Amino acid sequence: MTEKIELVLDAKAELGEGPCWDARTGILYWVDIEGEKVCAFNPTTGENKEIVLDQQVSAVVPTLNKDKLIVALEKGLFYLQEQTEELQLITEIERNLPDNRTNDGKCDAYGRFWIGTMNKKEEKEQGALYCLDTNGEFTKKLDNISTSNGLAWDKNNNYMYYIDTPTQKVLRYEFALDTAILGKAVEVVDFSDEEGFPDGMTIDQEGMLWIAHWGGSKVSRWNPNTNKKLEDIELPVLNVTSCTFGGGNLQELYITTARTGMSEEQLEKYPLSGGLFKATTKVAGMQSAFVADSI
Template identity: 45%
Template sequence: MVKLASEQKCLLGEGPVWDARNQVICWIDILKGKVYELDPVTGFLKTITTNRVLGAISVCEDGHFVGAFQDGFGFIDRETGLVNIASDPERHLPGNRFNDGKCDPSGRFWAGTMSLTEAPSAGTVYMVGQGLSMSRKIEGTTISNGMAWSPDQRVFYFIDSTTRRVVSYNYDHSGAISDKRTVIEFSQRDGFPDGMTIDREGMLWIAHWDGWQVSRWDPETGKKLLSVSLPVSKVTSCTFGGENLQDLYITTARKDLSAEELNKQPLAGSLFVWKNSGYKGMPAFEYKK
């Protein structure tokens, strides 16, 4: 079912994004500050080194990347690799970094911060709009993680990993969110919910940190529908890619694994894919500058 897509081993692989314009799967190594672009047809792998801790990326309308770095929001030139930091809402909090993020249906970039020591409630989710206008959306988060918008664009889903929950909010195109409610709860044996994506049927796909799997859930009932096993424990995120968005790409990590664990999980940190999964994802939204 699941196969190796790239042997490039990340310390903390995260944030997969399918770039439909270029037909490549992009993902990052947060701690090494690297962006990878893989052409699944040719197997060509391009690496961009930012020399910064990098929590999330999205593709911009101009084809380059917007990124959430430890030192703020910025843009990555895909040709030169140059980084231009545009704004840092947490300049006064040097112990924080950005962790995960995505663009919303209106082309704004959402990303959340967390403490480098994972201190409770130290993070905030920000929304960056056109002209780098910025607003705080969710406060008091610990490990800001998965985000997704429903196919009808009326619901925003969000994960703060330490809560072991997925919550939903009513969402409108102004970026306003309201009426927070819990829709999914993880058991301790499932590990922690990490990155997340959504399919065309409105079902959520969630990566399990310390859980050896990606799972599919119905947010209306809170029930787990499917489990996709992986040969590694630290599964970090997933997204659909391929010409028809039918391939599920999955990022993983090696961070905090002992030598003994790495010996048992030699593929930890690799990118995996479930080709022709039988499900189809939603196109990634692009950032409007």
């Protein structure tokens, strides 16, 4: 299924995360959480523009306005003007929980922005999953979350897939696109026998899930209807964090990685840790959605 894997940027990111492809411009946005950077990678030129902020940033998604991004900082959601690097607060998040920060975030097909939180000391069930609706309403959708991570929606928007990393499971929620209401949840992937932990996630046109292995040196492809793994993509790094489809035909899987917390021996073994990789696939992915202008 996967033809080749290549390092496209030896970024040496501390905690590369949150890749999001803008099909309008051919730019891959991603973040270095601990490096406090929002990055815009141009595959054509190889240029990686960096916007350095003054706090950790865990997610970035373009808006329908091409000059404006939405970013998740430690304690809030902000608009980021890409040209001027100006930040504008949209909403604060968990100001009453100083040991929490935001983590993975993604936009649904309606233009809503979903963002999860986690405890910085990795204490369990201290986080939550929130949704910023197109009318500006900010609502808690799930509670007692430990490490809110991968999000994906099927092409018909009947289901939302979700990862709370320490549970070692992917859950599929019934999903109503017009209301953002989450219904019944069922387990569709059991990661307990896998190497590493499930981190970020994306979905392809066939409805298969692609899951990054934190501590497992790979991305794996799964059939959520059968709980069967279909393929492994091995990478020359230890901590694989997330992935998304890009390129003109959405058959280039961009993969972020991390080097944070690794020992000198591990870094010697995996010198490309923190790099941005690309795998060419035979199946096309789903196009990333953009945040609505009305928020």
